[in-house]
Amino acid sequence: MRFFSLYRVELRRLLLTKFIWLISALCLCSPLLGYTVYKPVIAEYYTAESMSDLYIGNPVLAGTAAGAVLWAVIAIVEGDRQRRSGTDILADSAAPPTAHSAAKTAALMTISAAVTLLCALAYIPFTAAKLEYLFDAGFYFMNFFAFMLPTWWISILFADGLYRITRRVELSAVLYAALAYMSYSRFAERNYFMQWLNPTIGAYSDGFPDIWFLRMGAYTRLVWLCIAAGAWAFSLICRRKYQKGLAGSFARGLKKVYLPVSTAALAVTGAVLWNVQPFVGNGGEEYDLEAEYEFMDNANAIAEPAATAEHFLKFDAVSGTLSGKSEYQLYNVVKGENVLRFNAGYKIKSITYGGEPVSFRTVKEDLNGQYDTYFVLPDKYGEKLIIEYGGFPTIPQCNMPHITTSIGSNYIRMRNTDIVPLLGSYIASGAYVEITLPADLVPFIDFEHKQLTDFTDNGDGTRTYGTTLEIDFIGDFVAGRYVTDKFSSDDYDFNFVYGDIYRSAVEEFDVRQTICDVFDYCTEHYGKPFYIDGGSFTLFQMSAITNGGYASPGMSTWLEGSISPNTLSDPNKGTNATEIFLHEMIHQWWGSVGMWFDDSDGVWSAEGLTVYSTYRLVKEKYGELYAKQYYVDNWMKYVEEQNRNFYNRHPEYLEKLPEHYREQISALNKSVNKYKRMPLMLLKAEELLGGEEQMDAVLKQIFSDYQKGEQYEFTYKEFLDYCGLTEEDLKLD
Amino acid sequence: MTKVFGYELKRLLTSGLFIAMLAVNAVFAWYVLTTEIIEGIAYTAPFSVWSSCAFIGKTLPIAIITVLLLQAGYYGKQQKRVEILTSAAPMTYAQTLLIRTGVLGVCFLIICLIDSLLGAVFFAAFFGYYGFGAFIFPALLEIIPCFVFAVGIGHIAGRLHGGLIYALLPTVFIAGFLGVTGAFDLFGGGFFFSYPMTLPVGVDGEPEFAINSVWLIARLIYLAAGAGVIFVCIAARPKIKRA
Numbered sequence: 001m002r003f004f005s006l007y008r009v010e011l012r013r014l015l016l017t018k019f020i021w022l023i024s025a026l027c028l029c030s031p032l033l034g035y036t037v038y039k040p041v042i043a044e045y046y047t048a049e050s051m052s053d054l055y056i057g058n059p060v061l062a063g064t065a066a067g068a069v070l071w072a073v074i075a076i077v078e079g080d081r082q083r084r085s086g087t088d089i090l091a092d093s094a095a096p097p098t099a100h101s102a103a104k105t106a107a108l109m110t111i112s113a114a115v116t117l118l119c120a121l122a123y124i125p126f127t128a129a130k131l132e133y134l135f136d137a138g139f140y141f142m143n144f145f146a147f148m149l150p151t152w153w154i155s156i157l158f159a160d161g162l163y164r165i166t167r168r169v170e171l172s173a174v175l176y177a178a179l180a181y182m183s184y185s186r187f188a189e190r191n192y193f194m195q196w197l198n199p200t201i202g203a204y205s206d207g208f209p210d211i212w213f214l215r216m217g218a219y220t221r222l223v224w225l226c227i228a229a230g231a232w233a234f235s236l237i238c239r240r241k242y243q244k245g246l247a248g249s250f251a252r253g254l255k256k257v258y259l260p261v262s263t264a265a266l267a268v269t270g271a272v273l274w275n276v277q278p279f280v281g282n283g284g285e286e287y288d289l290e291a292e293y294e295f296m297d298n299a300n301a302i303a304e305p306a307a308t309a310e311h312f313l314k315f316d317a318v319s320g321t322l323s324g325k326s327e328y329q330l331y332n333v334v335k336g337e338n339v340l341r342f343n344a345g346y347k348i349k350s351i352t353y354g355g356e357p358v359s360f361r362t363v364k365e366d367l368n369g370q371y372d373t374y375f376v377l378p379d380k381y382g383e384k385l386i387i388e389y390g391g392f393p394t395i396p397q398c399n400m401p402h403i404t405t406s407i408g409s410n411y412i413r414m415r416n417t418d419i420v421p422l423l424g425s426y427i428a429s430g431a432y433v434e435i436t437l438p439a440d441l442v443p444f445i446d447f448e449h450k451q452l453t454d455f456t457d458n459g460d461g462t463r464t465y466g467t468t469l470e471i472d473f474i475g476d477f478v479a480g481r482y483v484t485d486k487f488s489s490d491d492y493d494f495n496f497v498y499g500d501i502y503r504s505a506v507e508e509f510d511v512r513q514t515i516c517d518v519f520d521y522c523t524e525h526y527g528k529p530f531y532i533d534g535g536s537f538t539l540f541q542m543s544a545i546t547n548g549g550y551a552s553p554g555m556s557t558w559l560e561g562s563i564s565p566n567t568l569s570d571p572n573k574g575t576n577a578t579e580i581f582l583h584e585m586i587h588q589w590w591g592s593v594g595m596w597f598d599d600s601d602g603v604w605s606a607e608g609l610t611v612y613s614t615y616r617l618v619k620e621k622y623g624e625l626y627a628k629q630y631y632v633d634n635w636m637k638y639v640e641e642q643n644r645n646f647y648n649r650h651p652e653y654l655e656k657l658p659e660h661y662r663e664q665i666s667a668l669n670k671s672v673n674k675y676k677r678m679p680l681m682l683l684k685a686e687e688l689l690g691g692e693e694q695m696d697a698v699l700k701q702i703f704s705d706y707q708k709g710e711q712y713e714f715t716y717k718e719f720l721d722y723c724g725l726t727e728e729d730l731k732l733d
Numbered sequence: 734m735t736k737v738f739g740y741e742l743k744r745l746l747t748s749g750l751f752i753a754m755l756a757v758n759a760v761f762a763w764y765v766l767t768t769e770i771i772e773g774i775a776y777t778a779p780f781s782v783w784s785s786c787a788f789i790g791k792t793l794p795i796a797i798i799t800v801l802l803l804q805a806g807y808y809g810k811q812q813k814r815v816e817i818l819t820s821a822a823p824m825t826y827a828q829t830l831l832i833r834t835g836v837l838g839v840c841f842l843i844i845c846l847i848d849s850l851l852g853a854v855f856f857a858a859f860f861g862y863y864g865f866g867a868f869i870f871p872a873l874l875e876i877i878p879c880f881v882f883a884v885g886i887g888h889i890a891g892r893l894h895g896g897l898i899y900a901l902l903p904t905v906f907i908a909g910f911l912g913v914t915g916a917f918d919l920f921g922g923g924f925f926f927s928y929p930m931t932l933p934v935g936v937d938g939e940p941e942f943a944i945n946s947v948w949l950i951a952r953l954i955y956l957a958a959g960a961g962v963i964f965v966c967i968a969a970r971p972k973i974k975r976a
Contacts, residue, residue: 170802170899171750178757186768644776649938653778656860661771 006095006103014078014107023074024115027067027152028122034062041201050544050561052139052204055130060143063119064151065198071112071152072159072176078104079163079172098236098256105160105232112152120144134206134501139214146214147199150221154196157228161235165246190285192216192400193274196224202401207499207560208411208480208543212395212403215320216279223277226270233263278392280400281344283366286663287398291367295341299424304332306385309428309472311420314436315479317409322346323390326420328428330385333377339424340387341417343405344371345394351375354383369396370417372424385426393418403545409438411543412479419474428472436464441479445469447552449478449497449540480543489516491523498541502563511563515539518585521617525696526589526703539585556588583614595706596713602670604716608678609699615679616692632683638676639732642669681730685723688730698722734828741836745803751840754799755847758792762848765791766855775929775940780862782871782942783929788852789845789872790921794909796844796876797883797920798902800837804884805898807833808891827967834884834963841880845872871944875921878955882919885962892966916948919955924948 014020034040034057041049041057082088091100120141128135158179162172180197188194199217204210237253237260238246254260307329314323333353342348344366351358360375377385393405393414405418416422420433435443435452439461443452452465483503485496494515498506506512519537537554544560590613591597591606599605611631619627647654647665654662686695702722706714720726745751765788773779774787806812824832849872856862883905890897914923928948932940 166749168750170805171753174750174753174757174802178760185764641776644934644938646773646776646778646939650778653860657771 002096003099003103003106006100007106010100010103010107011110014111019077020074020111023070024111024118026070027063027112027115028119030066030070031059031063031119031123033066034059038062038065040065040198041203050204050206051131051134052206052209053201053544055127056140056143057201057204059123059127060147061198061201064148067112067115067119067148068151068155068197069180071108072155075105075108075156075159076163076169076172076176078108079160080169083167092241097239097241098259101160101164101236101239105156108156108160109153112156113149116144116149116152119148131206133504136209139209139211142211142214146218146221150218150225151197151199154221154224154228157225157232161228161232164235165238167240190397190400192280193220193223193277195220196227200401202403203544205411205544205560207501207541208545210403210406210408210411210543210545212279212320212406212408212545219273219277219279223270223273226266226273230263230266230270233259233266237263278345278394281366281369281394281396283344283369283397285398285660286667287368287396295422295424299422299427302334303423303425303427304330304334306330306423306426306428306472309431311431311433311474313419313434315407315412315438317407317412317438319392320407321390321392322407322414322419324388324420326387326389328385328423328426330381330383330426332381333379334425335379337374337376338426340373340375341370341422341424342373342389343391343393343418344369344396346389346391348373349388349390350386351388352386353377354380366397368398369394387421389421406545410441410480411545412437412441412443412477413543413546414474414477416473416475419477420472422473431469431472432466433469433474434464434466435477436462437479439463440481442482443477443479444482444497444540445474445477447475448555449476449538449557451484451497478540478542482541485512487512489519491528492516492519493536495536495538497538498563499560502541505563509563515585517621518582518617521620522586522589522613525616526613526700529588556585558585579614579618582617583610586610586613586617589613589703595703598713598715599674601716603673603678603681604719605674605678607674608682611675612679612682613699631679635676635680635683638672639680642672642677677732680732684730684732685725688725689723734824734832737822737824738832738835741832742839745806745836745840746843748803748806750802750806751799754795754802755844758795758799758844759847759851761795762788762792762851763855766852770852770855771859774926777929777939778860780856780860780864781939782867783925783940785852785868786871786875786921787925789848789875790918790923790925792848793876793879793920793922794905796841796848797879797905797909799844800841800880800883801887801898801901801905803840804833804837804887804891805895808895808898810895813895826970830888830963830967834888837884838880841876845876867942871942874944874949874952878952878959879919879921881959881963882955883959885959885966888966889962892969916945917951 035054038061039058040061041053082091124137124140127140128137159172159176162175163169166172166175182188183195183197192200199220201213201217204213237256238250239253240246240249241252242248244252308327309329310327312325312327315321316323344364348360348362351360356378358375358377360373362371362373364371393407395403395405403413405414406412407414420431433445436458437443439457443465444450445452445467446469450467452467454467455463455465457463481500482497483500485494485498485506487494487496494512496506496512496515538556540555540557541560541563542557587606587610589595590609595606597604597606597609615627615631618631642648645665647657648669654665657665682695686692689695689698702714702719716727720730769791770779770784770788773781774784777783819829822829849868852868853865856865887898887901890901908918909920909922913919914927916924916928918924928945929940932943935941
């Protein structure tokens with residue numbers, strides 16, 4: 001009861017303080033930083049910032065970080081106020097110090113909650129006006145209450161606690177600054193849970209609002225609230241008493257058993273929550289492709305055929321989880337240990353064979369966000385193997401902060417082992433898949449993104465779709481509010497699949513014509529791809545939360561940002577998402593399902609030729625100056641930097657570096673070689689051949705020969721032979 | 734006078750603030766070494782003189798912030814309360830100010846030595862490099878004018894108002910970390926990142942180390958300005974209000 005009366009007094013007192021009104025006003029202004037100088041939402045050169053990134057993500061994160069610092073200032077100043085005025089001894093004798101401290105902190109937290117609500121209300125008109133038809137009020141408010149408010153509370157608890165421990169304004173400010181710095185340091189760059197002050201948003205989607213980052217944001221805030229509350233409770237143990245110093249007061253503080261107990265309980269809760277977080281895998285930072293090949297090679301070597309495979313999948317959009325059951329009718333069993341690979345977030349509920357439970361063990365070594373599970377089947381033939389599983393799918397560390405897997409009410413995206421198990425011991429020649437998901441989402445399956453159309457309405461807001469696959473593997477599964485637009489150019493019939501919300505933008509900016517332009521250009525310069533059956537072709541829009549795109553027979557993905565209002569209304573943008581759209585289209589000729597390239601030498605690759613072709617198209621579309629500035633100059637800058645890099649000049653020192661530095665330098669070199677060095681080499685080849693026409697003739701010949709199946713993995717040497725050039729000729733100075 | 738110097742020095746070196754800030758400086762120095770210097774500054778070797786100067790320049794703002802925080806103690810309310818007592822000591826105001834400057838200088842040098850020691854450990858452990866002799870002269874050119882100027886400004890700010898020294902802290906932070914790159918970069922962190930990029934590359938693929946004359950003049954200006962401000966502080970001796 002004493003707490004509530006003290007709380008009312010403190011709240012009233014704080015509201016009468018001018019300083020708190022100043023801090024509140026500054027907090028209200030702090031999201032403005034997100035429009036101008038502080039833009040933490042990660043946008044890489046190949047993705048465009050969505051409108052939600054620009055007008056929700058950035059302002060909220062800027063307000064979160066700046067406001068947190070402001071609330072820390074007031075927490076420290078308020079903590080010091082009584083000591084400064086010399087009334088702390090009187091106050092301690094008049095009110096129970098622990099209840100008083102709690103009341104003061106609670107009052108500050110109450111005011112910060114009110115300021116958060118005001119902040120959200122203040123920016124609604126502007127945000128809604130900017131996002132127009134893309135504005136979603138629920139998503140907007142969730143950002144403020146998942147990121148801003150809890151971070152402000154964490155900051156208040158830390159600052160108040162630090163002051164109580166140190167009893168020095170400058171020292172607590174320095175320690176708080178160190179904590180804040182930790183959150184921004186490179187140590188926290190890939191450790192998203194360390195970022196207590198600056199929660200991560202990889203990218204937001206406008207057309208397919210996804211709450212994955214909100215989920216992780218709220219979870220990380222909960223973890224840090226526990227830790228900060230633990231630190232705050234610890235500070236109460238350190239509260240000075242009986243004119244003692246820190247050590248003496250601490251020893252006496254321990255006698256109030258509830259304080260050390262609550263400190264330990266909160267700290268342990270925070271640590272446990274951190275440890276069991278379901279969001280990000282704890283594997284390597286680079287995708288281990290070789291390990292995947294190794295698994296498949298082993299499977300191909302030992303696997304027995306299975307008669308049938310059936311998968312029954314149910315998505316729960318509210319909890320973001322998948323529950324599934326996979327059934328395999330086996331002919332023979334593989335002797336010894338059988339293995340299956342799954343998303344690391346899933347838990348296998350049971351494995352049965354012929355109705356009998358089978359014991360299994362999951363080895364929790366994260367490989368590309370997956371765990372392997374081992375089991376031994378009884379020596380019986382022709383029985384049914386049933387695996388039941390489920391859980392919240394984890395994002396591999398190597399993919400973060402791009403969301404490759406997410407289950408929400410607006411969008412579902414899953415890949416490979418996120419959906420069904422990858423069995424290392426049995427291969428079925430096909431599979432039947434049954435998928436239950438929210439009724440308003442349109443599902444597409446596999447790398448070709450075939451739309452599922454056969455469904456049963458369950459009457460509870462969900463539908464169950466059924467389909468048969470030619471192989472027992474689901475490369476990609478996407479469901480969202482999609483529409484399919486069919487149109488034709490001279491040579492092609494397009495199935496243009498995009499978010500329903502973009503219908504008006506597609507009309508307004510004549511996206512169909514742009515697509516026709518790209519395909520006409522490439523067909524004219526390089527020839528028609530053989531894999532477009534009957535001229536039909538699908539262009540599939542991916543959510544902005546995913547990373548990059550890909551193409552497969554008769555299908556190419558394209559990024560959501562390519563069609564966002566700010567992208568489509570800015571023709572002067574440099575290498576932006578629209579050009580990435582062109583890039584992805586050109587992969588229909590080079591790489592993916594176009595020609596395959598032998599990229600073992602680290603330079604020669606499909607990416608290089610695609611970048612070069614994009615440059616040529618952009619040059620034709622926007623002019624030579626534009627293409628030189630945004631392409632050639634950019635390539636030269638990166639190649640010069642690569643040449644001058646100390647470790648490239650002195651590789652002997654590379655060996656002396658810790659492994660992760662070596663990996664960083666190697667990854668950078670690979671990227672520069674593919675995307676910058678090779679296009680420059682192709683530009684040199686163009687000069688030596690005598691110009692663009694001659695180069696186009698060579699490329700057309702190569703593409704035509706490949707169409708006849710004369711090449712498989714096209715090598716650099718073969719390219720040189722076609723050009724009549726040598727490696728020396730294309731060496732860059 | 735030596736006794737007072739020793740007492741003041743002991744008081745600062747054993748203060749919680751200095752020890753905490755020394756730890757902050759050391760952690761930050763190691764962070765700079767392992768994240769930025771390891772890449773090599775301006776494409777030079779991580780153990781080149783350019784990289785060494787950039788390392789010193791990057792760590793100097795935190796060292797100067799430490800010095801200003803310690804200096805703020807000399808102009809705080811608690812210090813003012815005992816001013817009447819301390820002023821009874823047989824020392825002139827000039828001596829007091831110089832002692833305080835000297836004590837701050839020793840604290841600053843200790844921080845720089847710790848940072849340099851970490852740098853030496855880093856160069857030796859990561860690259861087997863031990864030729865630290867070439868780093869000393871440019872480092873002294875970086876740290877001495879920076880210290881004299883900052884302490885001079887700190888003294889005059891403290892004389893005007895005790896809280897003004899705290900107001901200098903964000904200025905130091907901005908000047909140190911937000912991309913000042915010219916020859917007048919007080920700390921040198923930005924200058925040593927950008928200047929070698931403008932120089933011709935030698936046969937070994939790196940620009941040869943040379944002290945830029947404009948930068949040298951800027952250092953002399955900072956040194957003279959700092960010394961001048963300290964002199965002004967001494968000349969304008971404050972009046973002690975007696976009850």
